[in-house]
Amino acid sequence: MTARRLGAASLESLLGEWRNGGAANEDLADRLRLLMVDGRIPVGTRLPAERELAARLSVSRTTVASTYGRLRSAGYLASQQGSGSEARLPQHPFGRPAAGMEAPDTIDLTKAAMPCAPQVAPAVLRAAEQLPLFAADWDYDAVGLPHLRQAIADRYTAQGLPTEPDEILVTIGAQHAIGLLARVLVSRGDRVVIEAPTYPHAQRAFIEAGARLVPVSVTADGGWDAEALQHAFERTNPQLAYLMPDFHNPTGASMSAAERDRMLRAAARQGTTVLVDETTAELDIDRDGVDSRFVPVSAGDTGATVVNVGSIGKTVWGGLRIGWIRADRSLVARLVAARSSLDLGTPILEQLAVAELMPELDEIIAARRVQLRRSRDRVEELLAGRFPTWQVPHVAGGLAVWVGLGQPVSSALTLTARTSGLVMAAGPWFGSDGAFERFLRVPITYPVDTLERAVERLHAAWLAVGGARRPVMPSASTLV
Numbered sequence: 001m002t003a004r005r006l007g008a009a010s011l012e013s014l015l016g017e018w019r020n021g022g023a024a025n026e027d028l029a030d031r032l033r034l035l036m037v038d039g040r041i042p043v044g045t046r047l048p049a050e051r052e053l054a055a056r057l058s059v060s061r062t063t064v065a066s067t068y069g070r071l072r073s074a075g076y077l078a079s080q081q082g083s084g085s086e087a088r089l090p091q092h093p094f095g096r097p098a099a100g101m102e103a104p105d106t107i108d109l110t111k112a113a114m115p116c117a118p119q120v121a122p123a124v125l126r127a128a129e130q131l132p133l134f135a136a137d138w139d140y141d142a143v144g145l146p147h148l149r150q151a152i153a154d155r156y157t158a159q160g161l162p163t164e165p166d167e168i169l170v171t172i173g174a175q176h177a178i179g180l181l182a183r184v185l186v187s188r189g190d191r192v193v194i195e196a197p198t199y200p201h202a203q204r205a206f207i208e209a210g211a212r213l214v215p216v217s218v219t220a221d222g223g224w225d226a227e228a229l230q231h232a233f234e235r236t237n238p239q240l241a242y243l244m245p246d247f248h249n250p251t252g253a254s255m256s257a258a259e260r261d262r263m264l265r266a267a268a269r270q271g272t273t274v275l276v277d278e279t280t281a282e283l284d285i286d287r288d289g290v291d292s293r294f295v296p297v298s299a300g301d302t303g304a305t306v307v308n309v310g311s312i313g314k315t316v317w318g319g320l321r322i323g324w325i326r327a328d329r330s331l332v333a334r335l336v337a338a339r340s341s342l343d344l345g346t347p348i349l350e351q352l353a354v355a356e357l358m359p360e361l362d363e364i365i366a367a368r369r370v371q372l373r374r375s376r377d378r379v380e381e382l383l384a385g386r387f388p389t390w391q392v393p394h395v396a397g398g399l400a401v402w403v404g405l406g407q408p409v410s411s412a413l414t415l416t417a418r419t420s421g422l423v424m425a426a427g428p429w430f431g432s433d434g435a436f437e438r439f440l441r442v443p444i445t446y447p448v449d450t451l452e453r454a455v456e457r458l459h460a461a462w463l464a465v466g467g468a469r470r471p472v473m474p475s476a477s478t479l480v
């Protein structure tokens, strides 16, 4: 396999504002290490030659040489004879990459996900008992067990979107669903509208499919830039739009009914397929409005083509890898046909377990709501107490609060936090080209005591990067 080559210009935009007041070689090494640790520079990527990078960043070649040297001795770079330096992660003794320099009691807030629902273990036991019934006829299942497809379809129907089981494809989580859709619907050079910030692994799937991304801004308090969205459709004639209209990850924003309608009509005019990711859509805490009941996005009378992606990953447990796609029958057939080079089907036992859990889903989600409310309220209190200059939006649901730091220090902050035993995803992880340095995603999916300890560590890191002493920039919500 050939290593991916990162040009000096691309690396410069990934680096963003990398200078952090220290020696240039240390600051640059720190920023590169963070980009590798959080996956924005994937392992195996070939970095630019020293001379090329030095010229691009207007630093001396000695600075870059010393930066690369530091990374090499810490295990973050490997020099390949004749092919430059490749990104690496130092290996953990048990084979897991040691992302940074974490202490043994490290708190990992990089995933905004909830612990396993207590209903899962009994459901898995019941599923195991059913296995003999299915073992004869079902092994490699690329479509989904009929009774699970039926249960998912029935749930859509009950939620206001009439659905037949053959419009459902069961997948290995929502990420698999998005990757599959990207592969089938996007060809090299196609435009794909995405939100900025967005869910990074979806963005990656579209980039890997060769898409040219058309980002449209979403803010925690202002929601979607409606004009920009409209223009993105009209000016770029996109093949696909990937959107999270309910409890968008990471901002927590939701689209109003009028915005949905306008978006769908714009998509219909351009013939753009709208891929709505509803993985987090049912994590409603206290959404305002007449009726907070979740209604899946549907084309209605707009003429748009809508494909819905869902999952139990955020409601029940991410360790149970089951998601689904709701699409018209012909697309379902194309997706099934495209699957075989990626995977040979969704595990039967997990499908049986999720089929057992479907009747309990409302009850599970109701309990999640209580947990999320408690954590959200505490996060708001803690952040207001510790970080009076931060802009902390009030979210009505979803997984996280997208906090405005008032300064472009998200990478520096998360890098420093690692050394105090807290791992978080820096703002730029949710964008491209180093954007969102002024933002930090703080998950609300963890228990209150974990969040309390995490905020103390974050505060120590904030003091260490000098955040409290720097001037606050204008309203974070207007800055990208």
Ligand SMILES: Cc1ncc(COP(=O)(O)O)c(C=O)c1O
Residues within 6 Å of the ligand: 172, 173, 174, 175, 176, 199, 244, 249, 277, 279, 280, 310, 311, 312, 313, 314, 318, 322, 323
């Ligand atoms: C918006 C969004 N979509 C999809 C996924 C992937 O979900 P799954 O675990 O079902 O693959 C996630 C998980 O973080 C997510 O936040």
